[in-house]
Amino acid sequence: MDIPYSSMGTIEDYEATWKPKRIQFRDHVRCVASLFKRYFEKFKTSDSWKVLIECVDEITEPGVRVYSGVCTVQVQFHVDTFFSMNDLEKKETTLDLMRKGIYTIISEEGWNEAPFEKAFEQVMAVKLVNEWFWKKPLLSSDRKYKASLYIVHEVTVVKAYLIILNKNNREVLRLEAFKERPNEWNYARYLGKLVWLSQNEVVLFNKNNETVRKATVSYEE
Known part of the structure; x- marks a missing residue:
């Protein structure tokens, strides 16, 4: 439009x-x-x-x-x-x-x-609500955690959250990964790949392979 x-x-x-x-x-x-x-x-x-x-x-x-x-x-x-x-x-x-x-x-x-x-x-x-998970959840190497990126597309802003679930599908961590203009062509540059660096540390890379957001889960969780 x-x-x-x-x-x-x-x-x-x-x-x-x-x-x-x-x-x-x-x-x-x-x-x-x-x-x-x-x-x-x-x-x-x-x-x-x-x-x-x-x-x-x-x-x-x-x-x-x-x-x-x-x-x-x-x-x-x-x-x-x-x-x-x-x-x-x-x-x-x-x-x-x-x-x-x-x-x-x-x-x-x-x-x-x-x-x-x-x-x-x-x-x-869905009552005009534009919220969605980017790609399938990514399992950690020990299969204890699943990481995913959740996109919340509002009228005036887009926010993305790095979410980690434990093996019981309970959310143990949620961090804002990025905040951008509400236009998918603008925020698409952040959507490179999710990678588990270790059994409890995951990172979102942008399309230039640069770190956007890193999250670490304490083993107690």
Whole structure:
């Protein structure tokens, strides 16, 4: 989702007035958009690999446009109202805008609506909460502990927690691994690999093999 710059202003005007707003909007819709994407099953079309919903004050290009595999549609929305909403309202509005845009495309392109509706239903089933475990739990060499990374994707921030369970599946340690802008392309750099350095010490490495967070469990736990 995006809010295209429609003014005939200067580059300086865009940088000063529109770019910060655009970045914030794109970040704040990712909570719901990425949740939908995670539930959405593979879907093939003849000419598109991506859907882009443009939120505009007035629709200037009705209908669906496909360019370089990007299927674009405009949805009328006064974006300034978005920034005065609370987080739940932003989530609900994001989902509503996605529905309007996607179903316009489905209608015009003749796509099967079933996989889209299924994803929408799953998003609603979890009440718009975007929290998930990254990869499967990693066992320590003595099989006493399991380590995992838990991602909490809110509207305004993403936090990740390094969680360790004992062999009875009781949580014995939880540490904040990182905190970042609410955009998966921004925090993906932290998601390299989890490694047990010893029987009670685990570390999260980023994609450059640098330490993000280390956790040590006392054997008493």
